[in-house]
Amino acid sequence: MLKVEHIGIAVKDFSESISLFEKLLNTKCYKQESVESEKVNTAFFKQGETKIELLESSTSDGVIAKFIEKKGEGIHHIAFETENIFAEMERLKNEGFTLLNEQPKNGADNKLVCFLHPKGTNGVLIELCQEKK
Ligand code: ZN
Numbered sequence: 001m002l003k004v005e006h007i008g009i010a011v012k013d014f015s016e017s018i019s020l021f022e023k024l025l026n027t028k029c030y031k032q033e034s035v036e037s038e039k040v041n042t043a044f045f046k047q048g049e050t051k052i053e054l055l056e057s058s059t060s061d062g063v064i065a066k067f068i069e070k071k072g073e074g075i076h077h078i079a080f081e082t083e084n085i086f087a088e089m090e091r092l093k094n095e096g097f098t099l100l101n102e103q104p105k106n107g108a109d110n111k112l113v114c115f116l117h118p119k120g121t122n123g124v125l126i127e128l129c130q131e132k133k
Pocket residue numbers: 006008053077079127
């Protein structure tokens with residue numbers, strides 16, 4: 001894996017959190033995007049090499065809504081950039097990790113993504129991502 005590409009943070013109130021993070025990071029949110037398949041709205045901030053992705057549920061029964069219900073707001077996942085997501089998925093599968101999707105799927109920010117089950121990673125949801133070419 002190449003680097004931490006972004007950290008995903010689950011939030012309740014998008015507009016409140018966007019202005020909070022704009023103040024915190026002293027930078028403007030540069031992109032907002034809805035991912036229909038995941039029932040999620042995303043907002044991105046750049047901080048050097050790494051990004052912060054705010055996640056808001058677009059429905060009351062989406063994965064982010066359920067996450068906040070269970071754990072409250074906070075860090076939802078850590079995303080690592082891969083050179084070849086297919087090879088990395090294969091490698092991790094062979095190492096015994098559980099992939100939440102068997103094929104890479106379309107994520108926000110022009111990425112192919114795959115998630116690892118947090119039960120196998122000390123409770124941390126891990127995302128693999130790769131820029132779509
Ligand atoms: Zn992410």
